[in-house]
Amino acid sequence: MRQAVTNDSIGMEQETGIVSASSRLKGQDLVIKRMFGASVRAILVASVFAMPAIMLPGTSADAIQMVVLLSMIAALLVFVEYSSEYPSLIEFRDAPPFNRIRFVAFFSTVLLLTLIARGATVPTSTNGMLHNLGHLIGNAMDFPFSPVRLMVLLAPDTASLAEIDQIRIHAGFAYLISLAMLLIFVTLVRVMDWPLGHGAFNFWINLPLFDPTAGGDVLRRLKRDSHVNVALGFLLPFLIPAILKVASVYAISPTLTDPQTLIWTMSAWAFLPVSLIMRGVALMRIADLIEEKRRRAYAQAELQVV
Structure with missing residues (x-):
């Protein structure tokens, strides 16, 4: 009887460990998915802001550097917003x-x-x-x-x-x-x-x-x-x-x-x-x-x- 109870306890602990490991994997997958989506969005936003300065001929080097800086700031804001679990600005x-x-x-x-x-x-x-x-x-x-x-x-x-x-x-x-x-x-x-x-x-x-x-x-x-x-x-x-x-x-x-x-x-x-x-x-x-x-x-x- 004691052996049976011990075996049941071990089985329950193993099942609990499997469930907790599965939950951790799902949580990690969600984090990776959220980070990947935030990265893609940040790149797209940066490309929008940099597009006219890069594609139009005759843009000065100083203007391009300023636009790239602003694009990076916008991309960082979007990445922080979408990578976080809780929202702050974007509706x-x-x-x-x-x-x-x-x-x-x-x-x-x-x-x-x-x-x-x-x-x-x-x-x-x-x-x-x-x-x-x-x-x-x-x-x-x-x-x-x-x-x-x-x-x-x-x-x-x-x-x-x-x-x-x-x-x-x-x-x-x-x-x-x-x-x-x-x-x-x-x-x-x-x-x-x-x-x-x-x-x-x-x-x-x-x-x-x-x-x-x-x-x-x-x-x-x-x-x-x-x-x-x-x-x-x-x-x-x-x-x-x-x-x-x-x-x-x-x-x-x-x-x-x-x-x-x-x-x-x-x-x-x-x-x-x-x-x-x-x-x-x-x-x-x-x-x-x-x-x-x-x-x-x-x-x-x-x-x-x-």
Whole structure:
């Protein structure tokens, strides 16, 4: 009997050891996977920031060094954020493909605008095709009171017709990509039932900057923030050109005839407003999920009372 008990104890210890070893291996696999994903994201972010300075001819060595330094800082921030188990700044980290859509759109915008600007000095068939396509898009979106028209009006008085055409092409391309980004995300929310398609939504991990204990009803605050983000997203494409126009009076407006300045100005002008609208749509979606969960809980409580 004692021998049997001893054998059972040894067997249980062996099973416990196997389970703990398996758990450690799974934990190590998760850490390795998280570190690898963070490294890939950091490299991609660094490539975006360095792309115009490296691909455009005529960039000075000092400018390239400064851009590389900024790219490394951005890559380090992304790596630290995604390699850590707990979030700090980036929202919707575990609710794909929210951030992936935004990155792909921003990457595509910077890449296409860089290729178009490069075509002015290093013409190729690809650059020429993008220029012609951008010319069609820019002319189609350049109508009175449109955001593209407002950006074209920022061209300095000394700008040539070719430089004005470049501004129109860059603005049209960037704005079209941002609208496509918004359309894709709204489709995912409505058709693919985002974010429930990837499991339960972790409020704290995906919204690290939102404090549920700050006061007031969480549902009301989410809806309020959603409305504010959507409103700002719609207004900024019109407000940014107006702000830059006023700034030009004091000689602090960006020089849109410089290729790198043009690329970053158009990319930020098109990306930031639509990114705010996407955030507003996402917050409203989370508010709807919370409201639906509350409704089910209230209905279940009423049934239990009856």
